Amino acid sequence: MNMALNNTQMATFAARGFLRFDAVVADEINQQFLNDIGDASPQPDTVKGHYANIMRSSVVPLVSPGVKLSQAYPPSSALNRLIQVPQVKGAISSLVGADPALDHHFLHIAFPPSYWPEDAPAQRSQHTHQDSTIDPRAAFDIQLFYFPHDVTANMGGTRFIPGSQYRRVSEAAIARYQNIKGQQHVVCTAGTVIIFHMGLWHGGGLNKSDQLRYMFKIRLCPSERQVQLWDMNETEHAQSSRPIFWTDGSNQPDNLHAILTNPEPWYEADTGRLEYINRVKFWRYISGDKNFDADYWLTRIENDYV
Amino acid sequence: MTASDSNMRQQVLVLYLQTSSLDSPVVAWSQYDGTTEKLFMAGDSDEPPYTTGLHALKQGWRLFQASQLNPHNAGDEFQTAYLKYEFFFEKWVPQQ
Numbered sequence: 548m549n550m551a552l553n554n555t556q557m558a559t560f561a562a563r564g565f566l567r568f569d570a571v572v573a574d575e576i577n578q579q580f581l582n583d584i585g586d587a588s589p590q591p592d593t594v595k596g597h598y599a600n601i602m603r604s605s606v607v608p609l610v611s612p613g614v615k616l617s618q619a620y621p622p623s624s625a626l627n628r629l630i631q632v633p634q635v636k637g638a639i640s641s642l643v644g645a646d647p648a649l650d651h652h653f654l655h656i657a658f659p660p661s662y663w664p665e666d667a668p669a670q671r672s673q674h675t676h677q678d679s680t681i682d683p684r685a686a687f688d689i690q691l692f693y694f695p696h697d698v699t700a701n702m703g704g705t706r707f708i709p710g711s712q713y714r715r716v717s718e719a720a721i722a723r724y725q726n727i728k729g730q731q732h733v734v735c736t737a738g739t740v741i742i743f744h745m746g747l748w749h750g751g752g753l754n755k756s757d758q759l760r761y762m763f764k765i766r767l768c769p770s771e772r773q774v775q776l777w778d779m780n781e782t783e784h785a786q787s788s789r790p791i792f793w794t795d796g797s798n799q800p801d802n803l804h805a806i807l808t809n810p811e812p813w814y815e816a817d818t819g820r821l822e823y824i825n826r827v828k829f830w831r832y833i834s835g836d837k838n839f840d841a842d843y844w845l846t847r848i849e850n851d852y853v
Numbered sequence: 854m855t856a857s858d859s860n861m862r863q864q865v866l867v868l869y870l871q872t873s874s875l876d877s878p879v880v881a882w883s884q885y886d887g888t889t890e891k892l893f894m895a896g897d898s899d900e901p902p903y904t905t906g907l908h909a910l911k912q913g914w915r916l917f918q919a920s921q922l923n924p925h926n927a928g929d930e931f932q933t934a935y936l937k938y939e940f941f942f943e944k945w946v947p948q949q
Contacts, residue, residue: 671894706896714933723867724936725883725895732896750895813880816872818933825931 550637551778557641558806561829564712564744571634572738577695580625583607584654584761594658597759601654607763612650616767619649626652626763629693629740638742641777642689643769650688650766657703657754657762672703673751674722678766681717685832686773688745691765696737702760703752704733705741710811712746713825721748729812774835784834791842804841820844858945862887866914866942868906873922873938875906881936888946906940914942 552560560566583606607626610619616639620627630636639647663670678690698704708727732752733741743749745766754760783803799805807826810819823844831839840846869881879901884893903909910916918941 669890669892671892672896675895714935716934721935722895723883724869724881725893726898726901727869727881728879728899728901730896730899752896753894813869815870815880815937816877818937821931821933825933828931 549640550633551776552638552641553778554780554783554803555801555806556638557777557779557833558803558830560642560742560744561826561833562806562809563709563811564747565707565709566638566742568634568638568740568742570736570738571740572629572632572693572695574737576625576628576632577737580629580693580695580763581761583625593664594662597658597662598656601656605654607652607654610649610652613648615646615770616649617646626765630691630765632740635691635740639689639691639767642687642742643767643773644771644776646770647767648770650768652763652765655751655762655764657751657760659754659757659759661757662759670753672706672753674719675706675708675724675727675748675750676719676721677711677714677716677746677748679718679745681715682745683715686769688766688768690743690745690747691763691767692733692741692743693763693765694733694735694737694739694741695761695763698733698735698739698760699756700732700734701755702758703754703756704735704760705749705762706730706732706752707743707747707749708811708813709747710814710822711748712744713822713829714746714748716748727813773833775833777833779834784836784839788840788843807841808844860948861945862948864888864944864946866902866909866944868901868903868909868940868942869936870906870938870940873920875910875916875919875940877938878905879903888948906942909942914944916940916942 556566585601585604606624608620616630620630630639660670692705694704708730786803789802789804807830808823814822823841827839827841827845831837864887865885867883868879871877871880882901884902886893903912906916920937920939
């Protein structure tokens with residue numbers, strides 16, 4: 548079974564840069580994954596020692612960049628079972644195609660205070676950053692963030708900034724920004740998967756609990772032109788323009804145009820409008836409809852006579 | 854009280870506002886404190902310490918830098934990047 552994304556989910560991804568699937572992975576798979584990576588430490592280890600041990604003993608495969616996802620994981624492995632979860636498989640194929648390439652994967656570990664030496668510098672959260680480097684493509688990669696166990700607030704779950712994916716910045720150049728209005732901190736039950744657009748700003752939180760926190764990240768690249776890969780509802784896509792500014796005040800949150808023009812609380816007054824334009828351009832790219840618009844933002848400035 | 858006093862330490866507040874006007878709402882913020890061992894860090898608060906830049910002024914912060922308003926390069930008018938309206942404030946206080 549393949550559960551492709553619908554229009555509302557795709558528009559949400561276009562607008563906010565992420566999709567969240569809570570507890571979508573079965574407990575049996577989560578436990579298999581934790582067993583595979585050697586979750587159970589008999590006694591507290593150092594950070595360096597734990598990473599060395601887990602990389603040596605883990606059954607997470609070594610995969611060269613560019614390998615097709617279908618070839619990356621042994622059939623019975625937890626990671627292969629993860630990407631076969633219908634909602635996960637459907638989202639992957641809707642966003643980057645049926646058989647994308649694997650860029651890299653990595654087990655991120657947030658260590659609790661007991662793992663740090665007493666004389667170590669005070670621990671802090673990871674700076675907010677955008678992964679990889681400046682990326683001006685129209686095509687886009689996605690990143691799966693898989694949380695194999697419950698994540699509580701004091702475990703420092705991944706922090707991310709909805710709607711930041713179109714901001715063209717250079718990796719940790721944004722480290723100066725400590726807090727941004729509307730930022731989210733992942734708190735979730737085991738088996739949650741969050742899929743990020745490659746450009747979404749994020750950072751790891753500070754683990755103040757007494758347990759290790761694991762997050763497995765998989766970056767996937769399209770191996771085909773990303774056009775109409777999801778369950779595109781033509782009727783919704785082609786819905787006529789709605790009145791703007793002077794309206795009857797009715798709220799239609801599932802309206803495609805409404806989703807694409809819903810601001811984030813941190814947007815500047817003027818650049819928020821540029822983000823609407825970026826979202827419409829993204830929708831044109833994934834739908835293949837070069838004339839699509841939401842609330843007239845692009846049509847207005849394309850109405851030129853030269 | 855001057856900045857050259859060796860017993861004085863600097864506190865820095867960075868506010869990012871919704872527009873270039875100092876009385877517009879705060880959308881992002883950072884703090885650095887040279888007076889104590891207290892660490893401010895990414896993700897440590899979800900509500901801004903001040904509602905506007907003007908609010909910070911009224912609480913004793915001194916503005917010392919504001920971002921410029923630059924024209925938009927042809928062909929790059931719609932590209933968004935870094936937070937646009939950045940204001941640096943400071944306080945000088947005796948070392949604790």
